[in-house]
Amino acid sequence: MKILVLAGGNSTERDVSLVSGTGVYKALKRKGHDVVLADVFMGIDLSEDELENVFSLDRDFSEGIRNIGEISPDIKDFEVIRGRSEDGFFGKNILKLCKMADIVFLALHGMNGEDGRIQATLDLLGIKYTGTDYVSSAMAMDKGLTKAVFEAADIRTPKGFSVKKGGPLRIGDIIYPCVVKTSHGGSSVGVYFVNKEEELTDALNKAFSYENDVVIEQFIKGREMTCAVLNGQALPIVEIIPKSGHYDYKNKYQPGATQEICPADCSYKLTKKVQKAAEEAYMALRLMVYARMDFIVDEDENVWCLEANTLPGMTPTSLIPQEAAAVGIDYDELCQRLVELSLNKYD
Template sequence: MNIVVLAGGNSTERDVSLVSGKAVYEALKSKGHNVVLLDVFFGIEDVDVENIFEDKRDWAEGIKKIGVDNPDSDYIKSLKGADKDFFGKNVREICMKADFVFMALHGANGEDGRIQAALDLMQVKYSGTDYLSSAICMDKSITKELFIMNGIRTPKAYTIRTEDGFKDAIKEIGFSMVVKAPNGGSSVGVYIVDTEEEAFNAMKECFKLDNHVLFEQYIKGREFTCGVLDGKALPIVEIEPVEGFYDYKNKYQAGSTIETCPAKLDEDITLNIQKHAEEAFKALHIKTYARIDFLLNEQNEDFCLEANTIPGMTPMSLIPQEAKVLGIDFPELCEKIIEISLNKY
């Protein structure tokens, strides 16, 4: 197949996306596909678009280096100057030449349904779920509403859209609590707080990232994640941060977490989490694959937190670890995601 891997972008998760994109690019090349790796935001100049898949250069070498670790969105946008188009040079044209686009974008403008909707309008086939479920899963407050409507256990929560709702949120949830920017990814804009002052400061920070803030009951317990592929749960991973919780640093800094797959759980608990992962997948109208995150409290009750519709995709990422337990290696997993994704069309 002629495949474009879309990565990069202008979100705070750009760096993580590029790591995923390069891994998928190499994996699909190893399976004999003609693959082009593109930075969706900066694109590529001086290429023969008509014959792009005959160009055997190392496309990973052409990705723009920002020169700043974890750059914010405004800084990335500033590098394009007056060019306001989200799509970089030749990106649309190359995607329309492809048989398939593999999505390796994380965070805003990648995981939130906007790119998916644009590709739908361009009649381009792509990996993962559609624009609607992408948007639903990106906003954790909407995700929670659907969990509750479908009887899926989730921590109690309260959403505010102005600071005027702060006192009501405190009264409704109580301490300890988690304060979140609902559209943040990779645990960016997530604070565990124990006092009203901490909660207020966390709310202020979250309003810098989003136009509404989610206050959530804090569940003391163990952290797990369960991938779902084509509606079926994969083996579970237990995530044990060496310090704190599974935030951005712990997700992407080597040695920050201990990840155990399959998780050491009694069979009944394992089956419960897998069942609830499949139910969450269905409730959120997700297609193809996703990663569902859970907390398990001291009474062994699992609480569903959120769904990640474009989870990290390197050989050591969580879903690839889960697939490996089933004997599916990383290149095979990438191909399987393509195969299942094509069922959308």
């Protein structure tokens, strides 16, 4: 099968996406597929002959991709390096490659990858791709909208609301301590913890430096857990324990910074509660193929659903591969299943 793995992009999660894409690219090659890895934003420079035969080229498309840094990349640098593209967001030859592939594996994260825009574009072009459709991707990417969906479905979620830059602030509705976070961010970029009212303005200013929409929600103290859903069925849960501070960008991606326990050391009852909540969130948002839901479990073992990730990290050591491994699905087989389940959408 000819598979194009799209990674990179122009979001703050660019570096994570490239490492995810590299892992998926190598796994699918080991499965015997003809695979190309490409940066959706930077594009790929090929001669006419190379483009025509790209899926049979003897070339390592992952060469030169570096590990994830301690801080998220400065996207403006990449925009300057690339310059203007005749295909807008899409880099050189990307749309041509998409049309040549049997399916596009989306290893993108964050804005312009996980928010439904890529999915809608591929739908209009009649191109098959992995994961959820554009409507549910857009809903899940907007944390304020996700919260409204959870509340309507009676899924426990922290109280909060969305705020637009320059818009009115509902001071009386804020419960301290609280969390200020960008509405469409990921990898814990643009997330700030506020203990008292005096700290709110600074947190808002920092969050608004990333985008014009933020969410303010109550802070829930407890154990941080995550649970993936594969084809509608919850996988084993993971407990996340940073060695210091919160589970921020640095603690997520630097080796040894965080302890990830899979399966989590929980009672059978609590495990089932988290898994049930994950499946309910998956259904409420009408997700497809796979997703990962993030939770806080408080001291009374109430399960609070924070958000859904429709294109979660897919590096070999990411959370979903860990959960799949716990039920006997190795990394290569997981990537293969995601392709097969995604193709089933089109039957």
